[in-house]
Amino acid sequence: MQHATQVELLKRTLALVEKGQSDCAPAPSALPVSAYLDETRYRRERDEILRREPVLVARSSEIAAGHFLTRDLLAPLLLTRDEQGCLRGFLNVCKHRGTQLVGDASGKNRVFVCPYHAWAYNPDGQLRGIPHGYGFEGIDRACLNLTEVPVAERFGAVWARLSPGPALDMDAFFGPQIVADFESFAIDDHVIFDPQDIRRPVNWKLTIDTFLENYHVQKAHQATIDAMFWPNLGLFERFGRHIRNYYVKRNLKEILDQPERDWDLRRHGNLVYFLWPNTLVLVEPDHIDFSSVFPDGPLATRVLGHTLLSEEPASDKARRYFEKNNTILYAALEEDFEMAKRVQNGIQAGASDRLWHGRFEPALKWFHDNLDVALDDRQVITLP
16 A cells, blocks of 8 residues: 555544544444345345456466366356466356356366267367257357356456456456555465365355454454454545455554654554455455455355465465464454354344444445445435
């Protein structure tokens, strides 16, 4: 992040400390519990948002030239990169009878042969051959090519739309502030460390909610991260549908003894980005954690996570250091999952028809507002 931006944010944070209050919205808000329970709402979120917006599906480094990668997310995805480095994305589905075409997770490009009736496809998605092809005479072969989906690479990651559509313009999608922040992190060549694939029985939005406020840290994370953070103090900003939060550490006042040129935002708090519609990015002092949250059903969630390091750990000591950091991170995430399960059980009991967002939880309202707008289905209630 540009140093001038860091100084500005740290000055705003110091002002909050002096005031003794977090960044706040003008008023509290509320959300009907049906937002987490209604199966029709879940299907619309899946089909009308998560399958139509760019989502993070891989790191660019995972797909070398001349290789392919598959992902089974909300739709089966096949990514191929040709020898010249051009990346393409397809639904991993044979056009004959709808069979998943490629079963391998990754490998060198080849002719992809359907395991059901042996229809064959080139890595560019073109239909190569049909056994006993006379049975399909009269069908336009162009409509039998693999269904292509738009993909783009930005910040060293592959973003894909999980359904056909126009080309992706990721700079326009993120907007100038998010682009400036992430370009400053220089993560294109970072390496993947400790990838995770976690499934838990809670609505996907409850998982995202836990990252968008730090009101719960003092109680829910007493055993893991509470000692590091200033109680319920943070900055909250939105840029279009994306959100940037800054959760303040207890060492903040150290900067009062430093010249501004030495101020380091990442040392004195954690930046948490929510990249619409489902990716969370935790920026720590010397590494960055990505988590993409997908519904795994109406009352289930799947989190695909990975840590980015500037280089491979150079020693066992360095590896143990990052392993220890991730042990703390994922222990805190398990605490969040446990709270989310308790919320899930509580709202299913029918004790209340709504949940509340305090003034110092504005990012929760923004996230759910954005879902409402995308679905043209107003649910968030703002108090006068």
